[in-house]
Amino acid sequence: PxxxxxxxxxxxxxxxxxxxxxxxxxxxxxxxxxxxxxxxxxxxxxxxxxxxxxxxxxxxxxxxxxxxxxxxxxxxxxxxxxxxxxxxxxxxxxxxxxxxxxxxxxxxxxxxxxxxxxxxxxxxxxxxxxxxxxxxxxxxxxxxxxxxxxxxxxxxxxxxxxxxxxxxxxxxxxxxxxxxxxxxxxxxxxxxxxLESRDDTFITRSGRKVSLRIWTPAQDLAKTAHAMYSLKAAMKWDEDVFGLEYDLDLFNIVAVPDFNMGAMENKSLNIFNSKLVLASPETASDADYAAILGVIGHEYFHNWTGNRVTCRDWFQLSLKEGLTVFRDQEFSSDMGSRTVKRIADVSKLRSYQFPQDAGPMAHPVRPHSYIKMDNFYTVTVYEKGAEVVRMYKTLLGSHGFRKGMDLYFKRHDGQAVTCEDFFAAMCDANDANLSNFLSWYSQAGTPLVKVTSSYNAEARSYSLKFSQVVPPTRGQPVKEPMFIPVALGLLDSNGKDIPLSSVYHDGMLKSIEKNGEPIYTTVLQVKKKEEEFVFSDLSERPVPSLLRGFSAPVRLDSDLTDSDLFFLLAHDSDEFNRWEAGQVLARKLMLSLVADYQQNKPLVLNPKFVLGIKSILSDSSLDKEFIAKAITLPGEGEIMDLMEVADPDAVHAVRSFIRKQLAAELKAEFLKTVQNNRSSEAYVFNHSSMVRRALKNVALAYLASLEDMEFTELALHEYRSATNMTEQFAALAAIAQNPGKTRDDVLADFYSKWEHDYLVVNKWFALQAMSDIHGNVENVRNLLKHPAFDLRNPNKVYSLIGGFCGSPVNFHAKDGSGYKFLGEVVVQLDKLNPQVASRMVSAFSRWRRYDETRQKLAKGQLEMILSTNGLSENVFEIASKSLA
Ligand code: BAL
Ligand code: ZN
Structure with a gap:
């Protein structure tokens, strides 16, 4: 090829x-x-x-x-x-x-x-x-x-x-x-x-009437109300925030059940994977509702960022995708909770993009080469690309960013352009010199930023020393330092933000006041391999809140102590960093327990951590979804990613241990959380109802993990009394954690209830596929033969095969059974749908992260795949690059 x-x-x-x-x-x-x-x-x-x-x-x-x-x-x-x-x-x-x-x-x-x-x-x-x-x-x-x-x-x-x-x-x-x-x-x-259509109209801000039509088979039409609401909200938002109006008199959306991607922004005729259009309270979860809002917005926003101004060549894909993801993230933030959306987006980046950036498929936001372009619709191009766009906004401010966008459209409407054109519009509109910022487009790898701090009581000054390393990636052994915006605040001993007036940097004292007003968060521009910033006039050692709002897609390694982190968790005015402090603590704790587990030491949970979780759980001043996120441990993949040699069994054992231990010690609090967050109101997709459900569901999952009759009964009660899919499915998932007759009965009951609805059946496939129950590969093999499964339908493949690869213990089973299963499926699938097959084969790409036994088994499957006659270019590219 x-x-x-x-x-x-x-x-x-x-x-x-x-x-x-x-x-x-x-x-x-x-x-x-x-x-x-x-x-x-x-x-x-x-x-x-x-x-x-x-x-x-x-x-x-x-x-x-x-x-x-x-x-x-x-x-x-x-x-x-x-x-x-x-x-x-x-x-x-x-x-x-x-x-x-x-x-x-x-x-x-x-x-x-x-x-x-x-x-x-x-x-x-x-x-x-x-x-x-x-x-x-x-x-x-x-x-x-x-x-x-x-x-x-x-x-x-x-x-x-x-x-x-x-x-x-x-x-x-x-x-x-x-x-x-x-x-x-x-x-x-x-x-x-x-097809039949749900019809509506939207009057643009200049008074034009646009007909809106969402097309589905007749039986699904009732499930398009939320999609229509989302479309109208997106049209209004783009006018309000970017001054961008729709440009034709008709906008069509069609939902189809067989679709490789999520959706497609074809001019005035968006075609969608039906799972991102169809929703009713009984059949779709809050997560589905949120995804529909975001993706309907995303495809609509492409009308300007992608369609009116498009890409010169496919290497520039992030020009439209990174920018449009950024726009849909902002849209969803404005429609819901900004902090919670940011947490979700950063979690996604850490769980999927960071590993990609550290593996054999690492590529810059603007790749240098490809065999099949389809393989580059990646989390790097999309999500890291969105982070790059976000950094422009962080550096130039909202007003400056909008000026840059306006100039971009003024210059390039009707053209096919490059990432440099976008960069030039941002710089020219603001008279800004963003020096080496463009290396975000050309250098792969997640920068590692180290921060060390010191307080000089005599001089009343506080120094932050930054150093950065961009790890080598395929074809890029040596990297230049990156331009990293670090949003920062300093907290006093009462947990209040200290007003920042100036910073000493590069031999110069730079004022950071704005029109005489104090500033509580400043953006430091870290551009060199090593750099120091000194704050003066501080009567005590402050606690730094670094990289507020996750102001750059980097790994941060700071010298903050556990007590600093607990302090930030309790006090930081930046809610994202409150969550982050809890996550850093959880990561440290999990890694140290993993080491204990590997050395056969007994596992003991730090009581301070339990107290921290308890205080968040009972803090009624916090947003409920924030609490739900803050009491959720980092995923197994995230922890494995931080290990020299990834050990799925140890990480799984430790995560399960902490979850059970927290559930046991905070039983009363979790039970109260479930009880207090029930509601008899009809389902509404709004912030207050959603956050209530989110918190209740997390608490229920903790309790059910105890495998205690009382809580199995509780979960069964929640399952039976649920009037919406969010709560029904969460209760099912809580029960399905534990093998046994109750699990089998409830799974069977759920299927018989929903067998007529293919989207719900896909959830049922995914739940079973992702299970960490020992030896689950056999169940998944059986589900391949289930009458509702069809290898030709991408959604079913993503649910069952993709779901299985998302369970580290079973996919990486030491006997190689998970790898063998995936190898066989990829070969079969490649003959039908190379794009979907190549997405599945990507699960092998980080095989070198595991121990020798697993390496050998995974490598064997990759070699078997590569030796298959008539292999597609799609699968060839991923499999061969994984082995290279
Ligand atoms: N352009 C492919 C689908 C999407 O990102 O909108
Ligand atoms: Zn897109």
Missing amino acids: KEIFLKDYKLPDYYFQTVKLNFSLGEEKTIVCSEITVFPREEGIASPLVLDGQDLKLLSIKVNGKELKVEEYHLDSRHLTLLSLPRSTKFTLEIVTEIYPQNNTSLEGLYKSSGNFCTQCEAEGFRKITFYQDRPDIMAIYTCRIEADKTLYPVLLSNGNLIEKGDLEGGRHYAVWEDPFKKPCYLFALVAGQ
């Missing part, structure tokens, strides 16, 4: 101006005619025009109306090269192809989902529809005519505005859609099928 490099980017020799597509949809075959007006980049260009195309049957090619002779083009399995072209400034290209969407299990290009036609073109799926220059810097105006059987496919949708429709002979009908905005082909979309 061929590796593609950023450094090899070349401007296209030909651009496309208009594209007219005509689809004749059929059961046996679909005919696609395209008519493209082509113009050379410069007059006189005589090079061949190379079009991408895959799995297409070429029927004819015409240039300026004249059929090309066989010697005038070259066709292979990936390209159609037009060798002899007119030297005129503009010409017309007409291509007819035949495709077979009904056989397309890769779910890219045009395919069928539950009998309906739909498309997924990003990143490089358009080449499975017709021959085209399938690259984002080819932007054109599209018209799309769709014709199909009227009974089977009464609804025909594409991008833009419907300009014509009518009936045809033989029970067929057609529709013509015209999109007035230039777009790259990855934003093209088509949907045809039996």
Whole structure:
């Protein structure tokens, strides 16, 4: 397979101006005619025009109306090269192809989902529809005519505005859609099928009326109310916060059950994985409701950050994804709790991105190369990319960031641009010099920032010394220091923020007051390998609150003592750092117990930790969801990530021990928490109800971990009396922690209740797959044969196979049974859907982190996968890079 490099980017020799597509949809075959007006980049260009195309049957090619002779083009399995072209400034290209969407299990290009036609073109799926220059810097105006059987496919949708429709002979009908905005082909979309819509309208701030339609099969329509609410909220928010208005009179969303990703931002025709659209209180949890809000927002926000201004090439993916994730994070924060959202986002970054950044698949936010672009829709490009955007805002302030965004749109509307263009807009709009900030785009690896502090009582000064190291990653053995914004506050001995007026740095005393007002949080710019900042006029040693709000995606190693951390946990005005102090303490505690476990020492829980958890649990001044997050221990993956050699058994044993110990010692508090947070009100998705449910569910899980009859009964009671999925599923999960008849009965009961609802059944698969019950791989193997399971449906694969890989003890079982299971599934899955198979094979990528026995077993599976005939490029790339 061929590796593609950023450094090899070349401007296209030909651009496309208009594209007219005509689809004749059929059961046996679909005919696609395209008519493209082509113009050379410069007059006189005589090079061949190379079009991408895959799995297409070429029927004819015409240039300026004249059929090309066989010697005038070259066709292979990936390209159609037009060798002899007119030297005129503009010409017309007409291509007819035949495709077979009904056989397309890769779910890219045009395919069928539950009998309906739909498309997924990003990143490089358009080449499975017709021959085209399938690259984002080819932007054109599209018209799309769709014709199909009227009974089977009464609804025909594409991008833009419907300009014509009518009936045809033989029970067929057609529709013509015209999109007035230039777009790259990855934003093209088509949907045809039996769908109904929930309709609403949105009046933009300039008074335009936009029709909003959410399309699903008729039986699901009732579950689209929350998605519609989310869409309208997102449209309003983008106007309020960024001054960005929707630009067409129609916005369509279609929900389909078979979809590789979460959703897709096709111009005015977003296509969604149905799990991110459909919700009712009985079938969807609070987490589902929150995800729908965030992703509906995300896809909508792409209309400006991605569609109106797009990427020059796929290496720039984070230009649209990092920025749009940042925008959806901010949207969700504004709609709910900012601190809790930040905690959730940082936890995700630590659990998934940090490990990626430290493994063989580490890549910069802007990768330097790829074999399959699909493999780079990663937590690094998305989540670390969002952190990079957040750092601009931290450094420039809200107002400065908005000025930068405004300039970015002013300069680049209608263009395909690069990360440097975004950087330049931010700097130019603010007259800012962000020196080496761009290395966030080019250097992989999570920087490690060490901080040491010292207080000089005589000089009344307090010094913070920073040093940073960016660890080596594949292809990048040596790194430059990064530009790290460190938001900082200093606490006095009463736990109050000390007003900050100046800091001594680099031989200069710098004022940090703002218009004479004191500042309580300042942003230090750490740019060198080693740097010192000195604060003066301090009558006592302060306790520093470092990296407030997680102001940079780094690992922080400070010399804070446990007592400093307990102090911050109790007092920090930055709520994120209160949570963080608790997490640092928990991480330290867990690591030290893991060492004890490995040395066969008895496990003893530090009573101070129990007291800390108790005081949070009973602090009624705190937000309930904050409490829920603060009493949740760091995940097993996070702890393994901090070990020299990851030991899943020891980490699992320690985490379970602490959970049980806390449950036993704080039984009364947890029980009170469950009792006090019951409610007989009907389900509402609002902050106060959600946080109540979140806290109750965490407390219930603690109690049920005790395997005590009383609490199993309690969980059963909660399960039976629940009127919404959030509480019902949490009770089920609490019971399912412990093997036995009750677990089996309740799982069976849940299935029989919900077997008609595939989204709920997926939760049921995931819960069992993630179980840490000993030898669970056999249960998962059996579930593969369950009538509700289907390897062709990505959601089911993510639930069952992905869920299983998320259970460290079973996936990393020392007998290799988990690895063998995954190896077998990947080989099977790759034949159906390479994108999904390559996501699954990623679970092996950090095999070197484990002991020798596990290394050998995992490596054996990777080698077996690589030796499979006909392996996809997707899986090849991940498996071979994992072994390299
Ligand atoms: N562009 C792919 C799906 C998403 O990130 O919105
Ligand atoms: Zn996106």
